[in-house]
Amino acid sequence: MSTILIVDDSRTMRKMLAGSLKNAGLEVIGNAGNGIEALQFLETNTPDLVTLDITMPEMDGMEALKQIREKYPDQKVIMVSAAGQKDKIMEALKLGAVDFIQKPYDPDVAIETIKKFI
Numbered sequence: 001m002s003t004i005l006i007v008d009d010s011r012t013m014r015k016m017l018a019g020s021l022k023n024a025g026l027e028v029i030g031n032a033g034n035g036i037e038a039l040q041f042l043e044t045n046t047p048d049l050v051t052l053d054i055t056m057p058e059m060d061g062m063e064a065l066k067q068i069r070e071k072y073p074d075q076k077v078i079m080v081s082a083a084g085q086k087d088k089i090m091e092a093l094k095l096g097a098v099d100f101i102q103k104p105y106d107p108d109v110a111i112e113t114i115k116k117f118i
């Protein structure tokens with residue numbers, strides 16, 4: 001079973017995404033509320049994929065992506081973006097994110113996007 005780490009500062013978003021992933025037969029092995037928590041989780045876990053929200057307190061998704069790519073170059077990361085973040089998405093793809101999911105989030109599209117990579 002493929003394993004996922006969900007990184008988002010919105011608890012509601014984490015719950016919704018976890019529910020959709022579970023329905024699609026994917027295993028959520030961790031939740032993080034910001035980039036710092038995500039990096040801590042990755043020290044001892046190797047998920048098949050990370051979904052990474054862009055806007056978060058403490059450490060945002062852009063900084064987290066840079067550090068994840070530096071420490072774990074093979075780690076697959078999908079960005080989760082809000083409307084109006086096109087520039088950040090383009091930058092994230094350049095930095096090595098494999099794709100992105102747009103909020104407000106459509107479960108079917110999100111699962112389809114994730115399943116391309118696991």
Ligand SMILES: [Mg+2]
Nearest residue numbers: 009053055056
């Ligand atoms: Mg956020």
